[in-house]
Amino acid sequence: MRPTLRIEDPRLSLPTFVWLVNISGLRHSVNMLDTNPTSPGHVLAVLRAEGPLTRQELQERVGVSRVTMVERLDALRRTGLVRRVGHRESSGGRRAELLAVDDTGHTALVADIGQSHATLAVVDLRGNVFARQDLRLSTRHGPHETLPMLVDEARSLLSQSGRAESLCAVGLSVPGQIDHDAGVTTAPPTMREWGGVRLRDPFADAFGVPVLLENDANALALADYYAMGRPKATVVGVKVGTGIGAGLVIEGRPHRGETGSAGEIGHMRIEGSNQRCSCGRRGCVAAEASGQALVRTLREHGVRSVDDVVRWVAGGRREAIEAVSAAGRLVGTVLATVVSIVNPRYLRLGGAVGVLPPFVEALRATVEANAHASALRKLDIAASQLGDRGAFVGLAGLVADEMLSPTTVDALCRRL
Numbered sequence: 001m002r003p004t005l006r007i008e009d010p011r012l013s014l015p016t017f018v019w020l021v022n023i024s025g026l027r028h029s030v031n032m033l034d035t036n037p038t039s040p041g042h043v044l045a046v047l048r049a050e051g052p053l054t055r056q057e058l059q060e061r062v063g064v065s066r067v068t069m070v071e072r073l074d075a076l077r078r079t080g081l082v083r084r085v086g087h088r089e090s091s092g093g094r095r096a097e098l099l100a101v102d103d104t105g106h107t108a109l110v111a112d113i114g115q116s117h118a119t120l121a122v123v124d125l126r127g128n129v130f131a132r133q134d135l136r137l138s139t140r141h142g143p144h145e146t147l148p149m150l151v152d153e154a155r156s157l158l159s160q161s162g163r164a165e166s167l168c169a170v171g172l173s174v175p176g177q178i179d180h181d182a183g184v185t186t187a188p189p190t191m192r193e194w195g196g197v198r199l200r201d202p203f204a205d206a207f208g209v210p211v212l213l214e215n216d217a218n219a220l221a222l223a224d225y226y227a228m229g230r231p232k233a234t235v236v237g238v239k240v241g242t243g244i245g246a247g248l249v250i251e252g253r254p255h256r257g258e259t260g261s262a263g264e265i266g267h268m269r270i271e272g273s274n275q276r277c278s279c280g281r282r283g284c285v286a287a288e289a290s291g292q293a294l295v296r297t298l299r300e301h302g303v304r305s306v307d308d309v310v311r312w313v314a315g316g317r318r319e320a321i322e323a324v325s326a327a328g329r330l331v332g333t334v335l336a337t338v339v340s341i342v343n344p345r346y347l348r349l350g351g352a353v354g355v356l357p358p359f360v361e362a363l364r365a366t367v368e369a370n371a372h373a374s375a376l377r378k379l380d381i382a383a384s385q386l387g388d389r390g391a392f393v394g395l396a397g398l399v400a401d402e403m404l405s406p407t408t409v410d411a412l413c414r415r416l
């Protein structure tokens, strides 16, 4: 992020300008101005959490006079973030206008970057997809070849979508840990050359908007959390693709831990295994149950890739179904411990292997047999219903949380 340079750039749209102020080093000074719990930004937050609502309902919830609420709504209408969505019949026969947050006018460019695939999409802040492109990445190429290519592809996708004018942020999900302050990745062992990469910079330079980063399993957990309508519940998302990772959403926020490694379950040790793992140690769950491990297990039968594993299971090949079930049992053993410690309401499974029915069933049976009984009482285990849109929905929601936060909205209102 280079705040001074960009903030003075006259080509920036106003929302971008304000958002850069918010996300850059000036954030703390902006926050100091934003302590009024009845500000336009807070009104929008109430509308986002509880809307659609009438003006009077908003007045009662925020606790302000009619005059103040009219002022707040005027300020919000100028931002384009509130719209009329119909009427509510009132007892006196008068029809009161219903208001809701309009999160469809702003655009985010999102990318889910994996070891062998990347998917780019142009979305609104609800996760509606306007354009997408799937790319196969060469494992021979490191980030220095791959990132400029992704930026070029993203630029042309954005231009084809016709929504470039309303771009407000880029969101990227990657396996492994992220240093959120520095925008640097700590690569998983299977993508060693991606360690220490300044992932944010090429996208920030190309698009001139803030770039948010998230671990892919956190993005999956967030996606299911948003898709379920932001329940007041803890969500654990587990992604089993080439590697294995988990993400936690607690009270609506990703729980990243002190060093960004919360949920890194792939390298937990399993009793009795001596299999060498890509991390250099032996006996990790990823060495036995990841997509990469399944390819190794099934290689003698002709399997060459995780895509082959998926095709073989869909085709009913017995050896593939047995190997995938065994993987589900191993990951389930680890997750039984996670469930006992975290006591989540929802456990959602994603990734190419994670959504395969034999994997889900074996995992569910193992968790139910091994986790603490009271931690199981409300637990809902299922494959994510979002398919390969999951990362987009999660990243769009992250962008929305930042873009529609009271601080950002109040800063925007002060500029209009």
Ligand SMILES: [Zn+2]
Pocket: 266, 267, 277, 278, 279, 280, 281, 284, 286, 287
């Ligand atoms: Zn390992």
